[in-house]
Amino acid sequence: MTILTTSRLRLEPFADEHLADMNAMNSDPEVMRYLSGKPETLDETRAIIDRVKARWIEIGYSWWALIDRDSGRFVGAGCLQNLRREATPLPDPDCPLEIGWRLRRDAQGRGLATEAATAIVDFAFDVRAADELLAVCDPDNTASASVMARLGMQPLGLQHWYGKDLTTYRIDAARWRANAAARQQD
Numbered sequence: 001m002t003i004l005t006t007s008r009l010r011l012e013p014f015a016d017e018h019l020a021d022m023n024a025m026n027s028d029p030e031v032m033r034y035l036s037g038k039p040e041t042l043d044e045t046r047a048i049i050d051r052v053k054a055r056w057i058e059i060g061y062s063w064w065a066l067i068d069r070d071s072g073r074f075v076g077a078g079c080l081q082n083l084r085r086e087a088t089p090l091p092d093p094d095c096p097l098e099i100g101w102r103l104r105r106d107a108q109g110r111g112l113a114t115e116a117a118t119a120i121v122d123f124a125f126d127v128r129a130a131d132e133l134l135a136v137c138d139p140d141n142t143a144s145a146s147v148m149a150r151l152g153m154q155p156l157g158l159q160h161w162y163g164k165d166l167t168t169y170r171i172d173a174a175r176w177r178a179n180a181a182a183r184q185q186d
């Protein structure tokens, strides 16, 4: 299981110790507005953590808890996972990889989702040797689409994932590396 670090965050694979903080975030209706649309129960969060722990062992990537390095506080979650075409809980290994993010309400507006996602994209391209990554969100979720744009991803319009039409962005390894090289020259 892979721990990633950024200047402000430590990304820890989901573990039982994240249960209370995860559930506090996922039971906030504002956070869940464009996700399931309803607060998550403690049992639901526990089941998700169990699924994610199995996924890490099985395939070597999944969801991380985002921990503020200074305070040790849980601030959100980020993922690398396979997209699903249908609204079923089973991942489809033939589907492309997606990156995703979610922050506690009081951790938003500080650049933490983009910072975490940058480390996850580096991991996907450099360690997992992925060719391309997608990101999807509800068409009304402009905050999430802005993270995709800030990462340098390209909009593909609406595509059908998770049984819904979702705003979809894409980036490949060559573009990611070219963008990183350009930033270093600035």
Ligand SMILES: CC(C)(COP(=O)(O)OP(=O)(O)OC[C@H]1O[C@@H](n2cnc3c(N)ncnc32)[C@H](O)[C@@H]1OP(=O)(O)O)[C@@H](O)C(=O)NCCC(=O)NCCS
Residues within 6 Å of the ligand: 030, 031, 032, 034, 035, 100, 101, 102, 103, 104, 107, 108, 109, 110, 111, 112, 113, 114, 115, 136, 137, 138, 141, 143, 144, 146, 147, 150
């Ligand atoms: C989607 C979500 C993670 C985006 O969070 P966010 O905080 O807006 O995104 P970032 O972490 O990239 O932060 C960018 C914002 O921080 C600001 N910021 C402040 N300090 C910053 C810093 N040091 N570095 C970078 N940006 C900073 C940026 O200006 C930007 O604000 P703006 O959008 O008003 O211009 C958040 O809205 C969320 O958790 N939503 C609920 C869950 C959800 O819908 N998840 C996505 C499902 S697809």
